[in-house]
Structure formats: C-alpha cells, structure tokens
Amino acid sequence: MGERRRPAWWRRAAASGGGLVLALAPAGAAVAAPAPHSSPAGGVPVCRVRDSRLTEISGMVATANGLVVVNDSADEEARRRIFFLTADCRVTRAVRYPSRPRDTEDLAVGADGTIWVADIGDNDQSRQTVAVWKLPPGGDRPVLHRLTYPDGPHDAEALLLTGDGRPLIITKQGGAAGIYAPTRDLVPGATVPMARRGQVRLPGTDTSNPSGFLGRAVVTGAATAPDGRRVVLRTYADAFQFDVPDDDVVGAITSGTPRVVPLPDEPQGESIAYTPDGRFLLTVSESADQPPGTRPTILRYPVPGPARATGAPTAPVSRSPVPAVPPRSDLPRLLGGLGVLGAGLLGVGLVRTVRSRRTRR
Template sequence: MRVPDQAVRGRRCAVLVALAAVLAVTVAPGAAVGAPTAMAPTGAVPVCQVRDGRLNEISGLVATDAGFVVVNDGADDESHRRIFFLDRRCAVVRTLPFPSRPRDTEDLAVGADGTIWVGDIGDNGRARETIAVWKLAPRASRPVLYRMTYPDGPHDAEALLVTRDGLPVIVTKQSGGAGLYTPVGPLRRDATVPLVEVGRVRLPGTTTSNPFSFLGRRLVTGAATAPDGSRVVLRTYADAFEFDVSGGAVIAALTRGTPRVTALPDEPQGEAVSYSRDGRSLLTVSESAGQPPGTRPTVLRYALTPVPSPTPRRDTPAPTVTRRDAPAPTATRAADAADRAGPRDTTRAVVVGGLGLLALALVAAVRTRRGRR
C-alpha cells in the first residue's frame, strides 16, 4: 500500500483531530474548551514531562523502580515503533526495537516475574485476523511475539491485564460492556492460539468531563494491575475504575465486583494507566498528537480512592443510622439526576453523543493506517 506524503498526512491528521476535538467539546455541557498545554487536569499532580519528540502517541505505561516504560500506538515512523525506557524525570535512557513491525501496540503490563508484556491488540478498522502480545523477559535483548485470534471476529482493544499466573486478559474497547478474552491454552511462538470470551465488564455511569462526552466515559482505553496483585484498574477517557481481586481471580473481580471510581477529568486523549510502585496512586499519560504546538505528554499522579474498612465483626456493634435523609451514594445521585432530565436534556445528550461518536470515528480514521502483519 502506498504511503502518503508525510507532510500531507501530518496536515490531515491535525485537521481531523482538531475537528474531532471541536465537535466533542463545543456542545458538551461542562466540557473544557481547548487543551491545556501543561496537560494537568483538575485533581492531577504532574510528575514529569516527556520531551522526546518520538513519544507523541503514548498508549501504554508501566512504572518501574527506575522510572517508566512506555510505547506508542501503531506508528508509521520506525523510530516511534520501540519500547522506551524512561528515568524518573521522563527522560529516555534507552529504547528497544521490535524484531518485526508491530501492528498497533496499545497497552503494557508487567508480570509477577518482571516480564514486560506489550499488547499489540489495536484494530480500529476491525480487520485483523490475529492480534498479538510481545513478551520481554527480564534482561532479554528482544521481545518475543505470540499471536492469538478471537473466536467471534475482530475486535478493537486497548487494554491488557496479566494475572499472577501469567495469563493475558484482553479487554475490548466497546460501549455497552467490554468483552474479556483469554487464551484457551499456553501461548506458543510457532502457533496462533485461539481466545475465548470469559466474561463482560459493565462500568458504572459517571458525569466526568472529557473530550468525547458520555461515549468517552464508556470505552475502556487502558488497564493495570497493582504491584501486589490485590487490585486491578480499568480506565476510560474520563475515569479509572478500581476492582479488588481476591485470590488472584481477576475475571471474577471484573465481572462481579463493584469498582471504586477515580475521576480523570479532561485529559486530552487519556489511554495509558499504571499503578505507582507503592500502589498508592495511579499514573496516567495522554497522547499529544493533534494537540496545540508545544504540548508535551505529562505523566500525572492521582490519589486513589481509599479502600473501605473491613466489615465489622458480629460481636462489634455497628453504628446506627438514625437520619432518614442520609445522602445517597454518588452514582445513585447521578442516576437520579439523569432520571429527572427533561426532553431538552435528553435531546442534548443525543446530539452530544452523536458528535462524540463522530469525534471518535475521526480519531480512529487518523490512527487506522496499519498494514496486515
């Protein structure tokens, strides 16, 4: 397939992404107009800025003792198609190329043994016959490719989890419930291993402001596992949803658990998420492609919602609530507000949703330019 002229493609990308941003934020109530060059949304604490020009489409992030590991999503420029190792100030200290061209690297994960997993799972056009993960073992000089295939046709996905037993979990990017897929058997270098759908996760609704309106609150764009394996988090363009994991049962946690929500408001295009090394906070970073000139990706830190205290023992008297007008949980209040919305609010939601969908489609069109493996 002929590759368009780089300058022309760059202008097309800028125009499409800018149009998507305008459509998404112009009519969305409460949405911020324009993108802050500092990339520091409300509630976020900046950690460091990534100044390397190759890292303008960061889609995967993991924190390490020495700093961070990041990857771009599928890129045309060979210099961008690498695993980047950053120090604690976000300066690139080394890079590692892939042995062959990846299709669309979207997320990173770290196994219990320190292996870095790269999720080559993006498929905006839903046309890939196979997806893949790359595994970089500790002290290895190159990652190893393992291919997989869905049982029910292509899916776009941007989130990867790895259980403590080394089982990859692919979380698809779709509204109305993200699919959870795992391999039917051990991964093999010389074979394509089938996947099986093991469940679906439905995230609670929020009202967090983001460039893609309510659709941005529904699509899973990244995932991470806490250092001790006791929690996992899924993120959208707007929020992070943290689930408690008991006995390593990640699928059960995602399909049956009730998450704690941390708002990630108005990140320009937030896809990457990681736990800090101490597990006490979340780290995120957005893509900077299509943002105003001079905008740099910034690693942000968010304080986690505290874990609820254990249920009191039966022999310990529980506190008695005597007020009948005790406030409802935040999610319930949000749902009640939605139920009270009038026709004008409903119409506005439909318009915003349609424009948000167009915005996402335009962004996907910009990023869909990969060849078949």
C-alpha cells in the first residue's frame, strides 16, 4: 500500500476505541495458539533490484524467463509499468499501460503465460470499480477489465487464479478476508459484477514483523502454484499454503488447513510467488531504503514438503529479538493509532478511578 494515508479498515478500528482489541481477542475468550511453523526463519537472498524505478514493488510472479513485477500506485509516470526482470533482477523490458492504472497491488500468471495485473488497491474504499489488466505472452499492450463488488468498495491486495483461469480477489480485512469472483466471463472495457464466495480466517502466529499483531492479520498478497494444486496467501508476517483438491480454490482457502511459512521481519512484505518448478516461494518487500540505502531484495523460502502435507505439527521456530526497521508508509500510522487508542483507554481508567474514590468518600 503505497499511499501515505491510513487505510479505511485501520481508521474504523481506531475510531471504535477498544473495538480493535475486542475484535481480535474478546474479553474472557480463549486466544488461539500460534499455528505450527514448517519453514526455517529468514529467507535466502536471491538478487537485489537496483533499478531506480522499482521502489514500491507490490506484485511479483516468476516465469521460466525470469521475474515480472509491478509497483504500487506510483506518482511518477516512469514507474507505472509492467517490468520484466532477469533471474538476477536486471530489468529487460517495461510495458506501458494504455491508460493510467489506479492502484496495482498483485500479479498472477495464467497457464498460457498471460500476465494478470490486479488493479484492486483502495485504501479509502472509495472506488466504484476495480480492475484486472491482462497482458498476453509477448504482448506490449495490457487489456483492461473492470469489476464491481456486490456490497460496496473494499481494499484488496491479493489475486488468485482458479483452475479454469478465473480471477479471485481476496480483500485485506484483518481477521476475515472476503473472497470475490466475477459472475461471468470478463469483457475488455466492460464492467462485470462480482459475487462474494466466502471468507478466509487465517490461523494466528507469533512471527516477528514491523507491524506487530496487525501485520499478522491482513492479507497482502497471493499466488497459485504452477501445477494449480496449491495456493498461498501472505500477510506482512507469514505465508499460508493450502492444498487445492479438485481445482476448488475457494473451498481450499475457506475450509482447508494451511501449512505456515514464517516470513520474519520483512520490511513491508506484500509480494509472493512460486518458482516455476513449484519448490520455493519468492517474496519481496514493497519499500526501498528500508533500512536507508538498501534496495528491494528478492528472498527465497522452501515450500513445505510432501512429508508435512498432512498438516502434522512441527517444532516452532524461534523468533529474532532484534527489532526490525519499520516500513516508512504503514508502521508510523499504525503506531500512532495505537498510541491514541492506548491514551484513550488510560483516560477511561483514570476517570473510573476518580469516580470510585468519590463514591467511597
């Protein structure tokens, strides 16, 4: 999320006072134990993106020829491209859009090699339509397809493809992300309504990340494995891989039990992709200069192996005690909101104390 405003879901939570805390952990309710982890902490660096145009990478896919990435909503025209990279992160091609995209947040690649760009970000939840752009293999002009939600605007950053090549949009709501799908075939230039197909509730973890518990709650990216038999959703902190039986992606992510891959302390992790052989997950953080002077780095994590496909618990991974550098766009606003919330709760407690003392007198 490249905008410098608080997302709507955060503003609503902060405005409700203690509602944010209560929604995540109601008073007296048992808190779910962290999900078992199945991957070593920390990714292996693959390559560093040095092109100055790529400063807010929000979507990525891997192909046999290298990588494809997009920026978040970019103010500079030169950054509003679909960038093709070699395996060592050198930009070889940059494809323009025929019109300005609003907020590109994720990428997917179809079985035929078509690149799908998810123009679905909406921090203020004010867009009347969202969109996906389709770029055919070797093409130089992506085609726009507009979509509408059935229940009002949503902020979203994750795109999946079903076995028959239909897009699924997963919203960013913390704790219960909605799943939306087109009700009919997409038509270039036309607007197609979507239907809500369910919601995703990801298990809790304790993975260290700059945004704390909020970073473990919101869906920031997704990917479909090359064989279509697995999909993965990610937060700022973790990746959750689901098995997909019978090509039922919606059923898999709404009722399946994911295997968790911790992605600890990524500066602002929003992108995730499978390698073409399906053996690894690739990630990259949106923010450059985190810490100052650094460039976005592609990280590689092993996919949970077949021996753990049954979801059997594995030993939890220890967490690094070293604090991570906060992302420049999100964390200051989150911490500011938490500070206001904490001050409000403290004030309520002081008022109650004074009243109690007056009553006793």
